[in-house]
Amino acid sequence: MWLRTQTVTSLKIxxxxxxxxxxxxxxxxxxxxxxxxxxxYLFTS
Structure with a gap:
């Protein structure tokens, strides 16, 4: 469980x-x- 949340966090980073x-x-x-x-634009206007 903890490993999975670590992986998701590192993927987001x-x-x-x-x-x-x-x-x-x-x-x-x-x-x-x-x-x-x-x-x-400045020259033409």
Whole structure:
């Protein structure tokens, strides 16, 4: 019983960790792109 709850907890931790990594990667990749779009938007308006 205790082992099963430990496994579920560690799986949740791993899942959250992967989500954090994904969001970090996503933001790192798309921040320059978003800044570029913002610059275009500011220049055209």
């Amino acid at each position: 791993t899942h959250y960790f992967l989500l954090e990594l994904f969001f970090l990667f996503f933001s790192i990749r798309y921040v320059p792109f978003l800044l570029f779009l913002l610059r275009i």
